[in-house]
Amino acid sequence: MIDIKLLREDIGFCENNLKKRGFCLDVKTFEDLDSLRKKVQKKTEDLQSEKNKLSKDFGLLKKEGKSTDKLSKKIDDIKNQLSQVEKELSNIQFKLSNMLMEIPNLVSDDTPDGKDEFANKVIREHSKPKVLKSKSHLELTSEISLELGNKLSGSRFSVLSGSIAKLHRTISAFMIDEAIKAGYKEFYVPYIVNYDALEGTGQLPKFEEDLFKLENDQYLIPTAEVPLTNLHREKIISSDELPIKMTAHTPCFRSEAGSYGRDTNGLIRLHQFDKVEIVQIVEPAKSDQALEDILNHAESLLKKLDLPYRVVQLCAGDLGFSSYKTYDLEVWMPNQEKYREISSCSNFLDFQARRSKIRSKDQNSSTFLHTLNGSALAVGRTLIAIIENCFDEKSNKILIPECLKSYFGDDQIII
C-alpha cells in the first residue's frame, strides 16, 4: 500500500499520479476519515490513560483498606464512555485500512500515459520473425488436447501428451536452471496460500474474483510471486542478506473471470499454466537497476531460445494494481500474427513490502525494502511460441532450439 504519511502530506500529488492509471482517489473521504480518526484516537487514548491511572489508585486504596466506592463510580463512568469511543475508533480504522488497501501503487514518472494496452510503448524489437504466419499450435500437433482438458475439468484446461508434454517439462527445467545460474535460489513452495499472503502481494482484497478460492480462506496461487515474496513477510532482513533473489517453478491458477470468449483457441489463456518466476528483494536505492536485471534475465531466455520478441513498457492504464513500473516481453505468435505477452517484469517499490512488513533495519530506523518480480518465463506460452516459430514446413518437424536439445534429448519433433 501507499505510505499513509505521503497521503497526509501531499494528497494532491497522489491524486494526480493515480489519475494517470485511471484511479480516482477520494480525497475528501480520506481526509475526513483520517482527521476523524485522529480525533477519536486521541479521545480514546486519553480515556484509557485516565482509566489506567484510576485503576492504580484503586489498587492502592484497596491495599490501605480504604473505601473505593467513589472511585468505582468514576471508573464505571469512564468505562462506559470508553466502550463507545472504542467501538467508533475501530469502525473508523476498519474503514480507513480498507480504503488504503484498495488504493493502487503510484506510477513511475517514465511510465507512458494511456488507458489500455494500445498505449503501451515499444522499447525495442529484438529480431524480426522468421515465420510470419503459421498454423496454430493446435493444428500443428495432436499432442495438445483441449477436449481432454474439458473432459477432466472444464473449459480452459488442457492435456499435453508425448513429445509435447516432454518439451513442456524440458522448457521449465531449462528456465529454472538458467535462473539458478543467474544467482536466484530455487524454492519449492505451496500452491495453496492463505489470505494474508495474497493481501501482502496485493491480489487481495480487491481481486478475489480472479482467484480460485478453497475452504478456510485459502486460495490457489495465481503466480509464484505470492509464495516467494511472502517467504519474507514480517521479517527484518539485515543488509548483508540483500539482494534476495528467489525463483520457483509452479503452476499458476487463475479464474479468468471476465475474459469469456477471449483467447479461447489453444494454450494462450488457461485456468492452469506453468511459470518460472523470479523475485528480488532489494534496498530501495537499487530497485531501478534490479528491474533492468530482471528484464535482462527474461530477455536472455528468449534470446537463447531464438524466439522473436519485443520489449514494451506498460502505460499507466495497463499497469497492475501493485506495480510502479512494468516491462512486458512479447513473443511473436505466428498463428495470431501478433506479439503476445510471455513475461511481465515489475518494480513494486515498497508497496508490497509495506503490506507484508518486509523491512530492513539500519541504526534505529527500519525501512521497507523494495520487491520486484518477473516471469522467466510463462512455460505454456513459450511452448506455443516454439511450436509455431520453430516449425519447419518442408520437413514437417518442430526443430528444437539449440539450448533445449540436451534437456530434450533430441533435436526435433516429427509431426
Added chain:
RNA sequence: GGAGAGAUGGCAGAGUGGUCGAAUGCGCUGCCUUGGAAAGGCAGUAUACGGGCAACCGUAUCCGGGGUUCGAAUCCCCGUCUCUCCGCCA
C-alpha cells in the same frame, strides 16, 4: 482421526492478578580500560500509532479473537499453529 503438552522481546528463557514492556543469560551498539586486542567494567538495545520544534509524553501489543475483573502475559471460552504419543498414509 484420537490423547496430551505448549506458543513470552533478535535468540534462549523466567514470570499464575497490580509498580510487568516484562527478570536473567546470549547477541548487538556505545563508552571506559589497553600500545593494540582479548578479558573485564559501565550504559544502552522491541514494534506500531498519536501528541510535541525538541527533550519527552501518551496508547496499544506477551500466537489471534472474545470474556471475567477497578486492574490480565497471568483466570475463563473459542480459534490458529507447533511438538509428543497412538492410528492411517506417498
